[in-house]
Amino acid sequence: MRELKILAVVVVLTLITYWGVEPFAHSQMHPQVDPVNYNFEEADRATSKEAVEKATKALAEAEKKADEKAIKGAKTDLEAAQTFEKTINEFWDANKEAIAATPNVANGEALVTANCTACHSIESKGFPKIMDDATAAGAYGVSTPDLGSSGKIYSKEYLVAFIKNPALGSKVSHKFTDGRVHPMPAYELMNTPQEIADMVAYLQSIAPKEMTNKEVFVDACQRCHGLKYADMQKRTMGAFSPADDITKYMGKLPPDLSQYIISRGEDSLGKFINDPQKLLEGTAMPRVGLNQESQAQVIKYLEEVGDSKKAQREELGPKFLIYLVIFAIFAFLWKASQWRDIH
Template sequence: MRELKILAVVVALTLITYWGVEPFAHSQMHPHVEKADFKFTDVDGLNGLEGNAANGETLVTSNCTACHSIEAKGFPQVMDNASSAAAYGVTPPDLSTAGKLYNADYLAAFIKDPATASKVSHKFVDGRVHPMPGYSWMQPQEIADMVAYLQSIAPKEMSNKEVFTDACQRCHAIKYADMQKGTMASFTPDENIKSYMGKIPPDLSQFIKSRGHEYLTTFVNDPQKHLEGTAMPRVGLTEDSQNQVISYLEEVGDSKKAEREELGPKFLIYMVIFAIFAFLWKASKWREVH
């Protein structure tokens, strides 16, 4: 019994120390931020307007296809990635999946004022302007129509990799996803993205381990929460799209997670059984001594 009492005291002191130190350390290394706002309540979005996809088609194809491709509707990329990156600083996205990837209110706000919606107005001062012009001069109903059109042509389902490719790969590489062929490199050449962002965005192959699921959930939704003044824009993904991006990061950077989580309970059960047998063996040996 004496040994059990000693063990209980050691365990209690360890838990008290851990409980007192770990939360404080965590709060210093990872300050609390508000949860992700997937309704984007702070943007000037649709404001309840219902869009007309037929009208939106005319508006999108006449205003957007000079820079953006819409492969799903037969509008190919105007310039190759290198040329478009040299012209705009970053490769413009194909709009075929925008209606699925992005929150509708965010899309509307972005069309009106890209820098404000994506929270990067601080980058565009002293004569610098966002490469995409704002369409705040349009009528709110026209903006709603454009959003409705983008939603109408968007695919119903996308794989995790497809979501990552369309949402993140214009700026970020994830080389561990394809080490042999290099197809998961950033679409925008390094020299262009460095000039546009201030530095080369990090490769995301191991970000699920270096940052963790909780951090990424809030960071992608609003990078300014963690890194005030960062050049990374708020992407505007829906909750489902963001979850798919993070799932893909787990597939690439933590592919053994499921196996590890499955092994954990089995290992703990083994340790408990081993501890019981060890205690019974010790008790039998010391009984002979006494």
């Protein structure tokens, strides 16, 4: 009986830790953020509104404490949040015409050829790289992507937003202030909404129908991130942009992603890829802009690289628990038979 009481105490304490203490600690270290949202217009309107509400609350708290320094800082933050909310809402309002336009693919081909191939390759259509990755990174801060798959891995809405204004489309406008400009020009200054719609339609028309998980990762992530353990032979996939250039451009060296599926987990990775600002406000990492299918492929590939034994581990788990239960029963029966007389 005493053993059963001890077991009951251990079970209760374990459950309290698992269902009470651990979730509370996790919530403090990882505050809850909005779930992944692939409707970037909706997400931007919501997050900018939340930023204004947060800044308004901070100002009210500062005024309640009558802290002049805090009040001044809170007013500045509120003005910045209100200005950005107005900017981002006007930006998405302006995108509607290009998103809704009936595109002309032939005109889009001419525009992409004239405007984009000076910096970007489209290998599938016979446009090779003008510069190697190192030279491009030296010129722009980061190597430029091949556009052949962009119509597959990104949504039409994101492509329109990015072509019109890359800094706003990828949520890194906070990096480009005081005269700093995004290395890619904003085509809203050079092309009409109809022309941008045509360019996007062409990129979608040349995109591959299917891509492997690795191909999506290479096109979406490898310009900045490397993988030390890219396969079972531990062959490295280095970032296309040299470390010095990408560090200067981003402010710090982007991490190797080999083990991020384990250290961060699928949920956290998904939220960060979808909108880095939700989890790390002010980060230099842009919103990648992947559609739902492509983001799932990136995460799946990180799982293949960093947690290739996941299926085997999950299959082994229930078997091991069954073994422990059987072992505990035999241990209890053995103990009862050996110590019965002593008790």
